[in-house]
Amino acid sequence: MNAQARDMIPAWVDGKLTPVEKMKVHREGLRHQAVSVFVMNRDKVLIQRRALSKYHTPGLWANTCCTHPLWNEVPEACAIRRLNEELGIKGLYPSFRDQVEYRAEVGGGMTEHEVVDIFIAEAPIDLSIQPNPAEVMETKWISFYDLAADVTRHPDRYTAWLQIYLNEHTERIFGTVVQA
Numbered sequence: 001m002n003a004q005a006r007d008m009i010p011a012w013v014d015g016k017l018t019p020v021e022k023m024k025v026h027r028e029g030l031r032h033q034a035v036s037v038f039v040m041n042r043d044k045v046l047i048q049r050r051a052l053s054k055y056h057t058p059g060l061w062a063n064t065c066c067t068h069p070l071w072n073e074v075p076e077a078c079a080i081r082r083l084n085e086e087l088g089i090k091g092l093y094p095s096f097r098d099q100v101e102y103r104a105e106v107g108g109g110m111t112e113h114e115v116v117d118i119f120i121a122e123a124p125i126d127l128s129i130q131p132n133p134a135e136v137m138e139t140k141w142i143s144f145y146d147l148a149a150d151v152t153r154h155p156d157r158y159t160a161w162l163q164i165y166l167n168e169h170t171e172r173i174f175g176t177v178v179q180a
Contacts, residue, residue, distance in 0.1 A: 009033065009068040019071035026056065029103070029111030035078045036118045036161065037065040037094050038173070041125045045147060048087065048131070049138040050159070056106040059137070062159040075117035083121075087139065088130025094119030098172045104160035112161060118173050144174070 008019040011032035025032050039046040045064070052058045065086050069078035076096070083089040097120045103113040129139055142150075148166050151158050165173055 008071045010071055022068065023055070025068075026106070026110040026112065029113050031101075031113045031115065032068065033075075034066065034068050034112075034114035034116040035075050035082065036063055036067075036116050036165070037079050037083060037121060038097075038119070039064040039083070039089070039092065039094075039121050039123050039127070040144075041123055041127075041141065043144050044125065044141045045144050046123070046127070046129070046139060046141055047147065047162075048136045051133060051135055051137045053134060056108055056110045056112075057159045060159045061157055062162050063165065066159070066161060076119070079117075079119045086132055086135040088132065089123075089127065092121040092123055092127075094121035097174075098169070100165070100169050100172065102161065102164045102168075104164065106160055114161070116161070118165070120174070 007022045009022050009025060009032055010017050011020040011025045011030040012018070013020060013030065020030060020032070047061050047063060048065070049061050050058055065079070065082050067078060067082040069075055076094070079094045083092060097118045099115065099117050101115045103111065106112050125141060131139055148170070151163055151166050155163055
């Protein structure tokens with residue numbers, strides 16, 4: 001697939017889902033489709049620190065994987081593809097948990113207005129992780145409860161969407177998945 005096709009993501013234009021260039025979507029704050037994945041091991045969640053070269057929110061911590069599906073790509077396939085592309089994670093098959101919509105400024109004059117399909121995957125703590133340095137500068141396993149507390153104490157360290165997921169949608173996303 002060529003780079004131009006990879007930059008076309010599903011966004012709503014005049015009420016119709018349309019392929020739109022990714023940067024245009026974010027500069028204009030268009031409502032668009034997204035996928036987020038949380039890889040879990042019991043009460044621990046794998047989080048990633050975004051590479052400094054990312055076009056928005058560089059260096060901030062986010063959930064395991066967050067991305068946009070390609071035009072005509074189903075969310076489940078997108079989740080599996082991006083786990084591999086961002087983190088070198090193979091062999092996990094995330095299950096759909098919920099869909100949330102949010103709008104947040106992400107810096108540089110860009111806005112995320114996403115309709116997000118959220119997935120959870122259970123994994124062993126010794127999961128093979130090989131981060132793509134163009135995408136991810138660091139990963140770590142952290143207790144869900146420690147993560148939620150740190151997001152509250154230090155929101156400037158985390159992406160807007162992770163803050164929104166934890167502050168507004170914890171029960172919808174995690175329900176009984178997280179057990180101490």
